[in-house]
Amino acid sequence: xxxxxxxxxxxxxxxxxxxxALALKRAFARTDMRIRVVELTSRxxxxxxxxxxxxxxxxxALLGLNSGKVLAATGGxxxxxxxxxxxNPGQPAFTHGYDTQRVAIEDIDFxxxxxxxxxxxxxxxxxxxxxxxxxxxxxxxxxxPDGIEETIPVAAGFHLDARAYVDxxxxxxLHLGVEVVRGAVETIRRDGERIVELKFGDGASITADxxxxxxxxxxxxxxxxxxxxxxxxxxxxxxxxxxSAPALPALPGHSRIVAFEGGWAGLFPLARRTxxxxxxxxxxxxDDAVLARLPQITGAPQxxxxxxxxxxxxxxxxxxxxxxxxxxxxxxxxxxxxxxLHALHIGLTHLIALFPVDAEDMPEAEAFNAGIADxxxxxxxxxxxxxxxxxxxxxxxxxxxxxxxxxxxxxRLRLFGARGLPLLTENETFQEQNWSAVLLGHGxxxxxxxxxxxxVPVDEQMGKFRGLLAxxxxxxxxxxxxxxxxxxxx
Amino acid sequence: xNRPLEVVIVGGGTAGWMTGAALSGVLKRTQCTVRLIESDxxxxxxVGEATLPQMREFNDMVGIVESEMMRRTxxxxxxxxxxxxxxxxxSSYIHPFGAHGRAMGGVAFHHLWTRANRAGHxxxxxxxxxxxxxxxxxxxxxxxxxxxxxxxxxxxxxxxxAGLYAQYLRxxxxxxxxxxxxxxxxxxxxxxxxxxxxSLRLESGETVGGDLFIDCSGFRGxxxxxxxxxxxxxxxxxxxxxxxxxxxxxxxxxxxxxTRSTALEAGWQWRIPLQHRTGNGYVYSSAFISDDEAAARxxxxxxxxxxxxxKPIRFRSGRRTASWTKNCxxxxxxxxxxxxxxxxxxxxxxxxxxxxxxxxxxxRIDPALAESFNHAVDNEYDRVRDFLILHYHANTRTDSDLWxxxxxxxxxxxxxxxxxxxxxxxxxxxxxxxxxxxxSWLSVFLxxxxxxxxxxxxADNLPLDDVRxxxxxxxxxxxxxxxxxxxxxxxxxDYCEGEEPSRAGGA
Numbered sequence: 001x002x003x004x005x006x007x008x009x010x011x012x013x014x015x016x017x018x019x020x021a022l023a024l025k026r027a028f029a030r031t032d033m034r035i036r037v038v039e040l041t042s043r044x045x046x047x048x049x050x051x052x053x054x055x056x057x058x059x060x061a062l063l064g065l066n067s068g069k070v071l072a073a074t075g076g077x078x079x080x081x082x083x084x085x086x087x088n089p090g091q092p093a094f095t096h097g098y099d100t101q102r103v104a105i106e107d108i109d110f111x112x113x114x115x116x117x118x119x120x121x122x123x124x125x126x127x128x129x130x131x132x133x134x135x136x137x138x139x140x141x142x143x144x145p146d147g148i149e150e151t152i153p154v155a156a157g158f159h160l161d162a163r164a165y166v167d168x169x170x171x172x173x174l175h176l177g178v179e180v181v182r183g184a185v186e187t188i189r190r191d192g193e194r195i196v197e198l199k200f201g202d203g204a205s206i207t208a209d210x211x212x213x214x215x216x217x218x219x220x221x222x223x224x225x226x227x228x229x230x231x232x233x234x235x236x237x238x239x240x241x242x243x244s245a246p247a248l249p250a251l252p253g254h255s256r257i258v259a260f261e262g263g264w265a266g267l268f269p270l271a272r273r274t275x276x277x278x279x280x281x282x283x284x285x286x287d288d289a290v291l292a293r294l295p296q297i298t299g300a301p302q303x304x305x306x307x308x309x310x311x312x313x314x315x316x317x318x319x320x321x322x323x324x325x326x327x328x329x330x331x332x333x334x335x336x337x338x339x340x341l342h343a344l345h346i347g348l349t350h351l352i353a354l355f356p357v358d359a360e361d362m363p364e365a366e367a368f369n370a371g372i373a374d375x376x377x378x379x380x381x382x383x384x385x386x387x388x389x390x391x392x393x394x395x396x397x398x399x400x401x402x403x404x405x406x407x408x409x410x411x412r413l414r415l416f417g418a419r420g421l422p423l424l425t426e427n428e429t430f431q432e433q434n435w436s437a438v439l440l441g442h443g444x445x446x447x448x449x450x451x452x453x454x455x456v457p458v459d460e461q462m463g464k465f466r467g468l469l470a471x472x473x474x475x476x477x478x479x480x481x482x483x484x485x486x487x488x489x490x
Numbered sequence: 491x492n493r494p495l496e497v498v499i500v501g502g503g504t505a506g507w508m509t510g511a512a513l514s515g516v517l518k519r520t521q522c523t524v525r526l527i528e529s530d531x532x533x534x535x536x537v538g539e540a541t542l543p544q545m546r547e548f549n550d551m552v553g554i555v556e557s558e559m560m561r562r563t564x565x566x567x568x569x570x571x572x573x574x575x576x577x578x579x580x581s582s583y584i585h586p587f588g589a590h591g592r593a594m595g596g597v598a599f600h601h602l603w604t605r606a607n608r609a610g611h612x613x614x615x616x617x618x619x620x621x622x623x624x625x626x627x628x629x630x631x632x633x634x635x636x637x638x639x640x641x642x643x644x645x646x647x648x649x650x651x652a653g654l655y656a657q658y659l660r661x662x663x664x665x666x667x668x669x670x671x672x673x674x675x676x677x678x679x680x681x682x683x684x685x686x687x688x689s690l691r692l693e694s695g696e697t698v699g700g701d702l703f704i705d706c707s708g709f710r711g712x713x714x715x716x717x718x719x720x721x722x723x724x725x726x727x728x729x730x731x732x733x734x735x736x737x738x739x740x741x742x743x744x745x746x747x748x749t750r751s752t753a754l755e756a757g758w759q760w761r762i763p764l765q766h767r768t769g770n771g772y773v774y775s776s777a778f779i780s781d782d783e784a785a786a787r788x789x790x791x792x793x794x795x796x797x798x799x800x801k802p803i804r805f806r807s808g809r810r811t812a813s814w815t816k817n818c819x820x821x822x823x824x825x826x827x828x829x830x831x832x833x834x835x836x837x838x839x840x841x842x843x844x845x846x847x848x849x850x851x852x853x854r855i856d857p858a859l860a861e862s863f864n865h866a867v868d869n870e871y872d873r874v875r876d877f878l879i880l881h882y883h884a885n886t887r888t889d890s891d892l893w894x895x896x897x898x899x900x901x902x903x904x905x906x907x908x909x910x911x912x913x914x915x916x917x918x919x920x921x922x923x924x925x926x927x928x929x930s931w932l933s934v935f936l937x938x939x940x941x942x943x944x945x946x947x948x949a950d951n952l953p954l955d956d957v958r959x960x961x962x963x964x965x966x967x968x969x970x971x972x973x974x975x976x977x978x979x980x981x982x983x984d985y986c987e988g989e990e991p992s993r994a995g996g997a
Contacts, residue, residue, distance in 0.1 A: 004947065030951040357915045357944035367911055411861070418858035421849070424866055424923045451521050451850045 002358040005209040006033060009198065011185060011221055012214025013040040014166050015050060016327030016344050020214050022063050022173040023348045027355070029176070036179045036206065038198065040215060047244040047305040048162035049268050049275030051079075051255060052345075053338045054098045054155030055429065059345050065172070067156065072145035074164035075271040077485045078156035080136035082255040082338060084441060087264075088391035092125070094441030095254060096337075097132025101153040102433045105456055105464050111420045111436055112450040113461055119449070124469070126440040131472050133437070136254035140479035152475055157338050159255065159268045159275065181206060188221060193321030195221065209322065209359035214344075216328035222316060230314040234384055235334050236400055237263045237279040240309045241290055245274040245300035251482040257336065260297045261285065261394045266335070267298045271486050274300055277335055279311060284396040311335075313380070318372050319365035324351055331376040336383045342429065346375045374427035381409040382430050382438065388413070389442035413444065420446035492853060495522040498690065498700035500675055500713055502528030504539070504652050505822020505839045506706035507659035508548070512843045514666040515552040517850070524667070527690070527698065529674045538738065538762035538769020539652035540568055540749040540833040542925075543587050543645040548840045554662070560986035562658045564765040565650035567630045567747050567978060569621045571833070575753040576938055578886045583937025584748060585832075588621035588644030589929050591964060595952050600932055601945040602957050604916055608945070609954055615936060617965045619929075620644050620972065625748045629975035630982075640967050647833070649749065649762045649769075671698070675707075678717035686817040687713060701853060704846075705820040709827070714810055714820040721811045722826075728879045728901060729807035730892065731757045731829050733781070735788050735800040736771040742794035745979040751831060752791075755779065755890040759791055760830065765988045767797060773829050778892040805829075809871045814860040819846060826871055831881060834874045834925065841870050866923075873924035876905040877934070884909070884938040909940060916942030 010021050017037055025035050057067045071078060081097035103110035114126060127133040132154035135142070143149055143156040174180070183200035190196060199205040213221035219228075232238070248269050256267040263280025276298060280290055287308050294303045311332065318330035327344035350371050354364040387400040388409065405413070408423070415421040416439050422432045453461075497513060499506050506526055513524045549559060559565065570586035577583075591599030603615055616622040621644035624630065634642050664670060673692040681688045689699040705713035714720045726732065741763070750761040757774030772788040779787075785800050809826025813819060820826075821842045828834055845866045849859040883901050887893035911917040912935050918928040935941075949957075976984075 002944065027948055028951065031947065033947075352948070354915075354917065355947055357947060361914075363910055363914050364917075366907060367917070414858045415862050418856045418862075419849070421858070421862045424869060426921050426923065447856065448852060450848060451517055452847060454518055454521060455516070 003360055005356050005359045007208040008033065008035050008210045008212060009038060009206055009208035010036065010212040010214050011038040011040070011198065012212070012329070013042055013216065014044055015162070015169065015341055016214035016216060016329070018166055018169040018173055019059070019063075019341070019344060020212055020326050020348060021178040022169055022176065023059070023352065025173060025176045025178050026063055027352045034179070035177075036181050036208070037173075038181045038183065038185060038206070040184075042166070043216065044162045044166065045242060045305065045307050046163065047242045047275060047307065049242070049270065049277065050158070050160040050162050050165060050340045051266070051268050051277075051335070051338045052158040052160065052341045053429075054100070054157050055345060056158050056341055057155060059348065063172070066147040067158070068143045068145055068147040068149065070165070070168065071143070071158065071160070071485055074161055074168055076158060076160040076165065077251050077270050078141040078143045078253070078482055079159055079255050079268075079338070080132045080140065080142060080154055080156060080253045082257055083136070084386065085256060085258045086392075087259045087386060088389070088443055089393075091391070091443055094125070094437070095127045095130070095133035095136055096434065096437040096441060097127065097130040097134070097136055098155050098157055099130055099132045099153060099433050100155050103129070103468065105461070108450060108452050108456075109420070110468075112453045113456075113464070115420055115446045115449040116453050117461070117465065118445065122465075124465070127437060129468055129472070130437065131475055134472050135476045135479050136252075138476055139250060139253045139482050140476055141253060141482040141484070142479065144480050145485055150479060152479075159270050161270050161275075185220060190223075193223075195321065195323050210356060211323045213323060213325040213329040214327055217312075217332050219316060219325055219329040221323050222325060222329065223320065226316060226320065228314050228316045230312055231380060232312055232314070234380070234403055234406075235313045235387070236281045236396060237334070238310055238312065239280050239282045239287065240311050240335070241276070241278040241280075241287065241306060242309070243276040243291075243294065243303045243306040245276055245298070245303050247272050247486065248274055251486055253482040255338065256298075258297050259390065259392060259397070260293065262290070262396050264336070265294060265297045267300065276300065276303060279335060281396050284394065315373070315376055317369055318347060319362070319368045322359070322362060324368070326351070330372065333376065333379060334383045336386060337379070337430075339379055339383070342379060343376060346372060346429070371427050374425070375429055377406070377408065378425060378428045378430065381406060381412065382435070384409055385438055386442065389439070389444055391443070413439075417444055417446060419448050419450065494520055495702055495851070495853065496700040497522050497524045497702045497704065498698055499524065499526040499704040499706055500690070501706035501708060501824070502526065502656060502660070503706060503708060503822065504656050504836060505708075505824070506704075507656040507663065508836075508839055509704050509706060509821050509843050509846070510663040510668050511552050511659040512548075512847060514663045514668040516847060519667055522850075523669075524663070525669045525671060525698065525700070526663070527671045527673055527675065527692070529672065531674065538649060538764050538767075539655075539836060540571070540649050540762050540830070541647040542833055542837045543647045544837055544840060545647055548844065551844070552662070557986045559655070559658060560648065560650070561988050563650035563654040564988040565648045565986065566745060566763055566765060566982055568647040568649050568749060569625045569630070569644060569747045571749045571751055572625070573751050573753070573881070573934075573937060576751070576758075576881055577884060578939060579889065581937065581939075583933060584616060584622045584625055585930055585933045585937070586619050586621035586625065586644065587646060588619055590615050590932060591618035591961070594957065594960060595948070597946055597949045597951075598918070598928070600918070601916055601949045602952070602961070604942050604945040605949045606954065606958055606961060611958055613961070613965075618961065618968065620968050623968050623972045624975060625746070627972055628744045628746055628978050629972055630747045630978040631975045640971050649764055651764055652836075675712055678713060680717065684816070687717060701817065702851065703818045705818055705824040706822050708823040709805060711810070711820065711824045713818045714813070714815060714824055718815050718818055720815050720820070723808050723811050724806060725808040725875060726806060728875070728899065729829060729882070730775040730777060730895065731773045732804065732806055733776050733784070734771050734773045734803040734805070735785055736769070736803060737788065737792070737800040738767045738797045739770055739792050739794040740797060741765075741767055745977075745982065747978040749833065753887070754787060754791075756784065756892045758831065759788065765982060768794065773831070775892055778890070809868070812860075812864050813842065813867050814863045817855055819863070821846070825867065828871065828874050828878060831878055832874065832926070837925070838870060838874070842867055870924050872904075873921075873926070876902060876908070877926050877930070879905055880909070880934055881938065884935070884940050886939060909935075912940055913943060915944045915946065
């Protein structure tokens with residue numbers, strides 16, 4: 001006999017717990033679904049930042065939030081892309097811009113025209129043809145603090161002050177009726193794979209139909225024996241550093257990710273400060289040495305509030321029995337490519353689509369886990385691409401370049417290297433324009449082009465190139481400055 | 491400047507001429523020269539053939555004018571396929587080229603429909619599909635672009651004479667520089683070092699060299715199989731039909747804007763309405779019926795006098811594991827076969843041709859291009875395979891061994907999971923690449939008795955009365971709008987009446 005799910009218990013902290021609570025409360029707003037959060041102590045420091053791709057805007061829409069207003073209210077800043085510097089010495093820095101469309105000429109991907117022109121001597125780099133990259137480099141935004149979004153094919157990503165953001169989401173969730181339960185989970189009573197009850201230290205306990213593990217990498221609701229698949233073999237950085245620097249004189253429209261001898265450091269401008277995140281290999285660079293080098297690497301003179309941590313990228317099976325792990329409890333991703341909230345977001349949209357219909361039997365788990373695995377594995381591939389295509393000479397980077405790649409990434413590099421061909425994938429976050437930006441940015445230029453390109457007369461092609469550059473310049477001029485967020489009221 | 495690539499196509503028929511038309515119509519002569527070798531002595535399989543809406547993209551790309559093509563091929567329009575006696579005897583459902591209803595409150599329509607059903611308000615989901623209602627009333631008109639309009643919620647394809655279509659493409663291709671050679675291939679010479687095809691020796695004694703060889707020789711796989719021994723993955727364990735009999739009849743009755751597929755004791759019978767005649771056939775498993783019995787069954791089932799003796803066709807379901815091997819690319823039946831239950835034959839040819847264009851090689855073939863091509867083609871075959879198996883597997887028929895066998899057979903895990911999740915909660919698969927879309931899965935699941943035991947819990951956000959009111963309004967809007975459409979017969983007469991004396995005037 002089936003029984004519907006009426007009680008959800010979310011055990012966790014910070015963005016994972018509160019975004020999950022708010023999303024589920026909103027999805028079942030007019031049903032009798034009860035959502036409770038067993039709130040664990042926050043792990044956020046004053047310096048923490050969440051860096052997110054534009055897809056977070058889609059989640060905000062689902063939550064009834066306006067992205068521009070969220071940024072303005074929490075001291076965040078929009079970013080139209082990420083600039084990568086010093087990953088390939090001798091090559092200029094490149095910007096991965098958040099374009100939402102691919103440009104085509106007569107239904108043929110513009111990339112193909114660029115590859116051909118490049119082989120014939122064109123000097124203009126790929127990211128000069130990206131509207132988002134051009135706008136990012138000129139400190140523009142696709143979003144304004146008053147919540148108005150520009151109707152152009154670029155989307156704003158997010159630099160969020162972590163504490164202020166969680167505070168806003170949490171208040172919103174409580175306002176909608178999410179309940180908070182205080183107490184430390186002492187015992188998890190199980191029946192096979194299923195959780196039956198959570199017992200707290202003070203003797204109290206709660207039961208639910210569905211348990212959400214939003215406790216981050218500790219994954220406290222997961223069966224301790226359940227295997228965690230580590231990606232340590234691919235991602236050599238095992239230390240992280242988080243810090244703050246003063247706000248920049250004018251807000252740039254992008255993040256800046258700089259490679260150094262033992263890892264990378266990212267600069268994420270916010271309205272009233274600049275967040276810094278670094279990931280590095282402790283064998284190549286000690287904590288104090290990295291901290292001391294930061295001003296030089298990032299160009300930020302005064303670095304404060306530094307904290308250090310460890311990181312081990314990898315995944316675990318997200319849905320087992322009546323327990324679903326979301327965010328960091330399901331997948332620990334490197335902090336490259338603005339994916340801080342991504343595992344959570346993917347988990348939430350999948351959970352809402354496949355929300356269990358029967359409290360006693362949840363065969364949805366299999367489809368859910370397969371979808372999540374695709375997404376996180378392709379994100380892993382995307383992040384790994386930066387390492388695989390790096391051109392640096394230090395031992396850390398030489399080793400990163402030499403590792404055996406996952407077959408999906410190896411195939412992707414082959415296909416792109418031959419003709420800029422996409423790998424056909426289902427359930428993938430980053431789109432072809434994202435891949436092109438990163439692959440070309442790191443110097444993987446296709447050996448040949450699509451013969452259909454030659455259907456378009458050469459002078460027409462040249463005209464399109466000039467027209468595209470002129471249009472980008474014009475569209476960039478019409479965009480509001482990212483700096484508008486600096487003066488935004490708190 | 492590199493010299494143009496010399497492309498040799500072996501075999502005419504639909505696959506050969508679609509490849510020829512695309513290469514000669516789209517690429518420049520400085521990029522490739524195209525030669526097609528075919529023999530009038532070798533028959534092609536094409537009879538009346540049904541297509542999918544994607545066909546229009548191919549025609550547009552190549553530069554074919556729809557009304558002219560339809561006139562030349564005695565074509566009619568197609569809004570879907572009616573399945574009779576599939577699932578259980580007496581059943582009838584239509585797999586439409588279009589949606590069922592509209593989502594409300596972020597929830598797919600069928601969840602709301604299921605909820606209303608379970609609350610005691612039963613209705614037929616077909617009443618909420620514009621394409622199905624138009625089909626049931628034998629109406630046709632073009633869909634409109636305005637996405638708000640109810641008559642934008644469908645798509646269409648064609649029924650045509652595949653032999654005439656090939657002829658049409660031949661004239662088109664030859665006008666664009668394709669050279670046709672009448673003749674048969676006697677032997678194939680391989681390069682001893684690379685294993686590539688070096689040249690073909692024809693019966694006439696002529697030797698034909700080339701850079702790239704396209705095998706469109708049909709089931710025989712003259713190059714890919716006989717010369718290169720490309721392995722074949724057999725799917726007969728899931729798709730037991732291995733023979734067909736095809737026979738044309740005079741036009742009779744209303745001109746239906748849909749294909750009909752009627753399940754029989756050992757397979758199924760097709761009915762494809764053309765302007766001047768009707769294509770019929772019986773696809774069956776030789777393990778469950780003899781050829782003579784099958785022929786008698788087919789001839790007894792026809793709704794009009796036969797115009798010829800039934801023509802036998804033999805096949806084996808499955809696909810070539812690498813359609814692109816060395817410098818040879820198999821297209822059409824040489825690359826694999828899936829029975830025409832869902833009209834995927836020309837679609838699979840089209841996918842191969844369009845994928846080939848995107849991956850068209852230079853003089854030295856980069857293996858990544860073949861890898862990319864094979865990956866794309868494999869994905870399409872796999873997707874279609876599972877969908878076809880569903881038709882056979884989801885049945886409660888007790889009248890014959892074939893249906894018992896299919897119900898009890900072990901199906902691929904990928905299909906098992908889809909069926910289980912639909913039963914459990916009405917979840918419909920959706921993907922970015924390959925057939926079929928959610929409305930297709932939904933129509934076959936429901937039509938064959940795979941019913942959801944629950945609906946998405948978010949459907950409970952909406953008051954039931956509001957849901958019912960919206961559903962009623964939608965049903966009425968569809969019904970009223972369909973009644974203003976011309977009949978299919980009238981539309982065909984006005985738009986693309988063929989050169990042969992038309993008998994499309996029945997309705």
